[in-house]
Amino acid sequence: MVLTQVRKGVVEYCVLACLRSAPAYGLELVERLGTNSSLLTSEGTLYPLLSRLRQQAWVTTTQVPSAAGPPRRYYEITDEGQVALETFTATWSRFTTDVRTTLES
Template sequence: MEPTPDAVLTQLRKGVVEYCVLACLRSGRAYGLELAERLGAGKVLLTSEGTLYPLLSRLRQQGWVTTTLGPSPVGPPRRYYELTPQGLAALETFRSTWDLFAADVHHALEESR
């Protein structure tokens, strides 16, 4: 059976979305909906908010992000997520590993043409 594009994307997302969240937080704290909008902008990394919040919880448990409550212009306070030094180190490790990995994948795909 041939894989569908959705099945391929699901497998690719599993290994990278958490690091993309860390990358989004590198420029400063953000709340969940803001992260969902940034990650969902391309329609490939994040397909629903429902997958983001469990991921954010795991990142907090790993010590890669911290949370604080902050005011909202409308409604209840928002939970803001911020990168920790450990999260920044994890992001930098991913970034250097990703560059090597992506180059090898690109090479393999080009070589097969």
């Protein structure tokens, strides 16, 4: 239960961090995040999250033809998404330091 609640608050920022360097399509993001099993449990949780990020204007999408099947939807972080990620990163750093200090005291 605890991991589920923490994950809900941070996975969207992990997706934005994955998009910092280059646009990616959904399956790429699943593979990247899937290497850290505590971040993503299934594809079914990623696509609704990407839809929310699009609605918030934190990502944009582009359809790109694929030789291996239907066109792929690539996601790219926007300037607003970058600001949100930077804000989260600063907040997360302070938050985790405070939590660690409290747990170790």
